[in-house]
Amino acid sequence: MAGDKVKLLGFWGSPFALRVEWALRLKGVEYEYVEEDLSNKSPMLLQYNPLYKKVPVLVHNGKPIMESLVIIEYIDETWKNRPLLPIDPFERATSRFWAKFVDDKFVPLIIKMSSSTREQKDKVAEEAREVLKTLESSLNQNKPFYGGKILGFMDIAVAWIGIWAPMLEKIIDIKLLDEEYMPLLNTWFRDVLEVLVIKECIPPLDKLLAHYKDYYDRFMATKSN
Amino acid sequence: MGEVKLFRTWSSPFALRVVWALKLKGVEYETIYEDLANKSSSLLEYNPVHKKVPVLLHNGIPICESLVILEYIDETWNEGVRFLPKDPLARATARFWAKFNDEQVFPSFFRYFMRQGEDQEKAKEKVLENLKFVEEHLKGKKFFDGEVFGFLDLVFGWLVCYPGVINKAINLKLLDEQMFPNLCTWMEQFGDVPVIKETWPDEEALIHKFHKMREGLGIYIYTKLRYEAS
Numbered sequence: 001m002a003g004d005k006v007k008l009l010g011f012w013g014s015p016f017a018l019r020v021e022w023a024l025r026l027k028g029v030e031y032e033y034v035e036e037d038l039s040n041k042s043p044m045l046l047q048y049n050p051l052y053k054k055v056p057v058l059v060h061n062g063k064p065i066m067e068s069l070v071i072i073e074y075i076d077e078t079w080k081n082r083p084l085l086p087i088d089p090f091e092r093a094t095s096r097f098w099a100k101f102v103d104d105k106f107v108p109l110i111i112k113m114s115s116s117t118r119e120q121k122d123k124v125a126e127e128a129r130e131v132l133k134t135l136e137s138s139l140n141q142n143k144p145f146y147g148g149k150i151l152g153f154m155d156i157a158v159a160w161i162g163i164w165a166p167m168l169e170k171i172i173d174i175k176l177l178d179e180e181y182m183p184l185l186n187t188w189f190r191d192v193l194e195v196l197v198i199k200e201c202i203p204p205l206d207k208l209l210a211h212y213k214d215y216y217d218r219f220m221a222t223k224s225n
Numbered sequence: 226m227g228e229v230k231l232f233r234t235w236s237s238p239f240a241l242r243v244v245w246a247l248k249l250k251g252v253e254y255e256t257i258y259e260d261l262a263n264k265s266s267s268l269l270e271y272n273p274v275h276k277k278v279p280v281l282l283h284n285g286i287p288i289c290e291s292l293v294i295l296e297y298i299d300e301t302w303n304e305g306v307r308f309l310p311k312d313p314l315a316r317a318t319a320r321f322w323a324k325f326n327d328e329q330v331f332p333s334f335f336r337y338f339m340r341q342g343e344d345q346e347k348a349k350e351k352v353l354e355n356l357k358f359v360e361e362h363l364k365g366k367k368f369f370d371g372e373v374f375g376f377l378d379l380v381f382g383w384l385v386c387y388p389g390v391i392n393k394a395i396n397l398k399l400l401d402e403q404m405f406p407n408l409c410t411w412m413e414q415f416g417d418v419p420v421i422k423e424t425w426p427d428e429e430a431l432i433h434k435f436h437k438m439r440e441g442l443g444i445y446i447y448t449k450l451r452y453e454a455s
Contacts, residue, residue, distance in 0.1 A: 051358055065321070066321055070324065074314070074317040090288070092300065093296070096290075096293045100293065
């Protein structure tokens, strides 16, 4: 759409900002990326997202849209080329259900795990694995991507787990994404993350690891004082 | 357009929004009431992930999670009245506020209801803070989307009934007309819509239920993020 002005307020280490970028790039939308310092939020972010004061925020012709899954659906409905959500209402409901499931169940556990003591972390990790096993049970063996041959909404909504889970496994010394118990999930994430458009905006993994390790180490230091 | 069944409890506000959606679309459906202390094998089969209501069954296929169900109903019975607006920005705004209700407003209200003493005072501050955002969002509008009611009104519709009944049950007033003039006006207008007016659960039964819920409050009940009707 000529004359469109699209801005994405994000944080380089946020999986939620990343998945919005994936949506924009799959659609071929030109956008300006604005890096936010989350310890010193810009007046622009606070103005656009006064309720949550969080990234990502998509600003389209001056109008803000918040909450990454809401943003992805907005992108899908505004730029109608290359649809992300399926056409059939039941398949759409299924995609929305599972994306919500991951955000509602897996994300809080990841956050909890990152601020758990050594004693608690195994229990939380076990709960997180159960969530992933449930997601595994929803997958169809025969399809490379969630919807079939082409990347879609569910793939970009959830594939961040393929990056963050292995990283957390290293930092916290827990098992999350067992190849043995979740072969379909592992294959699915690998397939999605190999796609060029997806791969080229994943942040450097060593930088991501260092960032989250630093956060975790600082938390553990406060716990042992 | 096929066989439709709704698994619900008589009192769940999340099931009620699906009831409204079906009735407003003129969809004929069968209701199956669930006792959540003794869930049917059907419910466990159709919603194995969450084991909750509401569940919509359309031609034998289940759809779960009330917001997902609302969008499914809107997209499937798509002639005549549409709940979500056409414009993508208006749709994104509606979805954002629906999420805010389900993740912040309603849980904070539930916490307020289920706490005591100082904890209840703290919980009250949080729910008032959330409601002030909603109040601001309603400014200058008859319904959440403008002149005609839609998706977001269905989502916030629980406000028309439950806080008032809770006030009658345990004398816990929340929605002051001075503090929330927009919300109170909206509650009157949306509450006047026939489908809404005619489907509220029995007030006496609700009052009794709310008393029972608070009876076990010798110790704190830490609510989960999602409300589970009990």
